[in-house]
Amino acid sequence: MSNTNVQVTNLALEKRKRVSYGMTLLIVGVLMYLFFGLNTQAGVQTTFGLNVAGTQAIVIPDLIVPAQTTIYLMVAIIVFAGAYQLARGVKSTGLLIGIIAFTFVTAFLTWAAQDKSFNLTGMLSSSLVRATPIALAALCGVISERAAVINIGVEGIMLMSAQIAVVTASITQNLYIGLIAAILVGGLVAAFHAFLVIRFKVDQVVSGVAINIIGAGLTSFLSAKYLQSDTLNNSGTFPIISIPILSEIPVLGPTLFANNIIVYLMLVLVVLMHITLFYTPWGLRTRAVGEHPKAADTLGVNVYLMRYVNVIIGGMIAGLGGAYFTIGSVGRFDELMTSGKGFIGLAATIFGKWTPIGAFASSLIFGFADSLQVKLQILRVPIPSEFLLMAPYIVTMIILTGVVGRAIPPAADGQPYEK
Amino acid sequence: MSEKASKEKKEQTEKQKEQSSLRQALLVPVLAVLSGLILGGVVMALSGSNPFQAYAALFAGSFGSPSVIIAGMQTYFATGDNNALVRSLYPFTESLVTATPYIFTGLAVAIGFRAGLFNIGAEGQVFIGALCSAFIGYSIKGLPMIIHLPLALLAGAAGGAFWGMIPGYLKARFGAHEVVNTIMMNWIAFRLSDWLLKGPMQASNFRPVTPNVQASAELPRFFEDPLRFNLGFFLALLFAYLVYWFLFKTTLGFEIRSVGANPDAAKYAGMSIVKNIVLVMSLAGALAGLGGGAQVLGVDHWVGQGFSSGYGFDAIAIALLGKSHPFGVVLAALLFGFLRSGATNMQSMAGIPVDIISIIQGLVIVFVAAPAIIRWLYRIKSIKVEETVLTRGWGK
Structure with a gap:
């Protein structure tokens, strides 16, 4: 019945x-x-x-x-x-x-x-470039949240990394040192977050918000105090590396195989994280810690260590994403230049169902919306540019409603683990 | 007789308990602020400035310099001319003016925390509220103040409530996390206000600002022109009391706190989670919108780009510091009002960017959220760690 x-x-x-x-x-x-x-x-x-x-x-x-x-x-x-x-x-x-x-x-x-004429290949290529920081933020979200730590402080981490990247690169005149500095700072800030939420069991969202506020405050403070002249804030950007033969393919070539190092690193990271998460013992342990930490602990997995390491790796990836904003695209730091990309990355994590490839695909959608908005301004479409700029945010909200397929987070996501 | 004595004794111990719990409640926030200020001073020192000089400039900028106030009093008593005295009070009243929107937005975040919701969208709600109040304020002409002013304030509250209701509904109906959605609503509000100020609401073709509001929609000021101290401050205090009364003295307030403390238990007790979430987010939006409205109608009289200098974001620190209690929020808002107001003076006198206040705020949030750090730093054994749930993972 x-x-x-x-x-x-x-x-x-x-x-x-x-x-x-x-x-x-x-x-x-x-x-x-x-x-x-x-x-x-x-x-x-x-x-x-x-x-x-x-x-x-x-x-x-x-x-x-x-x-x-x-x-x-x-x-x-x-x-x-x-x-x-x-x-x-x-x-x-x-x-x-x-x-x-x-x-x-x-x-x-x-x-x-x-x-008129509309360059489709140019549009696709700029979509991938604009998706890069979003995808890196999303990958940071994936790896942290698979180990059940929500890192909402990505925005702040990216701001600090962006600033340190341009400053070190300007001082040393070496972009690669800037890149390494950005990755290290990202890892360091993430370690602070992990320390707060694992050791002191601080509410994960609150700790993330504090990192965002400190990140925004500190970078603006240093920028107002030291970065107004060009000596510390003019690094140049990574050159575009065209891969021989492959970059000659029509449409695909200029889109995929003629980019700077950060875009390539992002693509490699997507594949690497997919393999690590789903085909290695390390990945299995990470997912176990995120789904059922008690069971993982019983089987001898060090829950705290797994969480620390994953959050720190996530922070380093976010740091790479931060480096994109300065030494990867414009070569200088401006206050609050990440403009919500970290949060959009978090939405991409959720939309991508906590998988690296899904997160990358959803980042591409955001990148597409972002570059479309720029192209449309050039085409003089009779829609106010402010409304076009709103598009990525509205898309994020629609995605979060779960209308487009419900997303289920790792079971222990956001909860502290008590032995 | 003995019964009476024991009763008295009981009352006394209860009083003692209350006092010690008040001390407990104040200890962590006070030490958190202190630690934040010390670490902020370390940052200043590292960047090559003298922190003592800086904090002195901050103090003078927020309270006014004592010698000037005394001189003003002397001239007032000697000649009856209150001009100098009023001017010497400028920094102090300006701090109260700065604290006003903080009280509103702090309440907006605090009421969310009470229901287990993290409202980061106060900033956008302030913008929308300010725009709505300004619109009613300048577009309607010829109304008496007794109708026009409440109407303009109400418009601000309604606009903010709408802006808060959307993420509230999305959370209640679809489980979409309010943290991300309120942030998205902030960005949408910024873009929308950019467009409104450049288009439909622009006063003239030169600057992206709205026209000035009518005199009948302005919140009355208490002093002559340089002093902007107005009725808004007392309105904020009134709303702090109303929120206190609502949360702790009404059935609906009890429901909201129950939903925040334990949603499952609240559900089994027959309370509607969906209704309460939408209600709380709307109320939070209304409070933040009122904050924006009070700022426009009492202080600026028009809205321009970058109208809010982070009232909604500072509110997070204020609500945490005030332990999500309306009276705590008022105290924390006053503190940040004085800090922010004094920081401008510090920037011009000691050359330290105002962004230092954001750094201090972030640190204060960390310390308040992790009392264990305070306990460890100051070697205090007896701090009771309160287990308040502020947020829950994604979409639950």
């Missing part, structure tokens, strides 16, 4: 979910038609550039599409998908979200760049 009841409610839930997803697709389709389709003149073309100016040996032709037809095609696809979802239902919600994202972004870009 009760069993059938459960089944009935499950069926009702399924149906409601099916209908709501279907309706969402239809509504988005209609909105796309109203905003983009009707605001595009017939016969106008949109050019998507696929080459980066003059660096490639192989030049492929640009993608030129008729604007209105493309938008109507996208509307047709999403409306068809919505109707199919309403009638039959699709198992994979990921597919539906993919359809929404793809058709919407394509229609939006076609509309925004109508009668």
Whole structure:
């Protein structure tokens, strides 16, 4: 009896979910038609550039599409998908979200760049670059929280690392020493956080907030006092390293294989952390400490040591992310220059379901939103730039609602361990 | 007879207990502030400044210089001219003016802590509240003050409440963590105010500021012009009392504290977690919004970019320092009001950037959150460690 009841409610839930997803697709389709389709003149073309100016040996032709037809095609696809979802239902919600994202972004870009040229490859390449600090912050979140320590102080760590990187690099005239200094400072601050939350059992979020406040205060203080002249605050930036042959591939080459060292390190770290977390004894112990510390302790795993080491490694990764802001991109430090990227990285951790690859993929979405906003300002889209700047924050909030698949944190996340 | 004596004795021991617990409650915050100031002094010394000189400048900037005040009094008694006396009181009243938004935002964070919620969004709520108050303040003309002023304040509270309600609802309905969401709401509020100040709410084409509010919407000031001390300060004290009354003397306040102390128990007792979370975040937003409104209507009279200089972030330290108790918050807010207000003088006199106050604040948070460090530093054995749950991991 009760069993059938459960089944009935499950069926009702399924149906409601099916209908709501279907309706969402239809509504988005209609909105796309109203905003983009009707605001595009017939016969106008949109050019998507696929080459980066003059660096490639192989030049492929640009993608030129008729604007209105493309938008109507996208509307047709999403409306068809919505109707199919309403009638039959699709198992994979990921597919539906993919359809929404793809058709919407394509229609939006076609509309925004109508009668103009929009460099798609340049956009993808800048997405990866802008995703780099977010991904590094997210990786810091993944490795700390897998060991059940929430590190909300990433923002403060990145600020301090960014500053120390540019200062040491300016003094020594060596960018690599700056990079190492940033990583060390990141590890040091994270060690302080770990010490507070493990040894003194300070509330993890409170300790993280304190680190953010101290980080913002200390860097602003030092910046106002010492960094106003260029002598300490002018380091130059890492050169772009083009990997031979690979960087010649159209579209992929300039995006993936012509970057600076921090971007490459980030890509390597994603793979490395994935392997370490899921295919080594160390990773198994880390996850055990995060899910059920008592059981891990019983089996002889040193819970405290695992937590210390993971949080410190996380801090070093965040330090690398901090170095990106100064010696990786602009070569100077400005007050509060991280502008919330650390927190966006935390959202990427959650959206990526606490896996390195997931965190990297979600960082790419944020990076894409970030670089889109810049490109749209250049295209003079009739939307105030302030609203475009809000986009990453709104995306973060939508993601956190768990509408896009519920995320389950490590079971012991955020709790102190008492022997 | 003996019964009476024993009763008296009982009362006496209870009084003693109360006193010792008050001492206990004050000991950690006081030592935390002291340690923060000492470490701040170390930072100053390391950066090549004289910390004693700096703190002297800070003191003069926040309380006023005693000799000037005495001189002002002498002229007042000798000639009846109160001009010099009023001017000598400027630093002191300015500190109270600075403390006013801190009281509001401190209460906004504290009420969240009481329900187990960490409201980092007070900063954004202050912005939205200020913009709403300013809008009502300048756009409606010809109303009498008795209607216009409360209306403008109410608009600020409503705007802040809306801004706080969104993360509250997302937390209650979807379990989305309020820490990240309130921070996101802050950034959205900053961008929104940038746009409003450059567009719909801009006074003229030159500067991104709103028009001045009507005189009928201004909070009345007590002295002549350089002194900006106004009714807002007493309004803040009134709200501190109201929050105290609400939290500790009403059923709803009890529910909120129960949800904060033990959500599972509260749930089994039939209290609605969802309702209470949304309610608390809205109230917190309303308080922060009122803070923004009081600042606009009482002090600035217009809103510009970078209007709030971190009232919402300082509030975190204030709420922690005040142990999330409304009266504690008032004391902590006064302390930070004096520190912030004096820091400006310190910057110009001793050349120390005002950001030193943020460093001190962060350190104070660390010390308050980890009483064990204080106990270890000062070799105190008897500090009772209070187990208050402030936040819980992600999405629970």
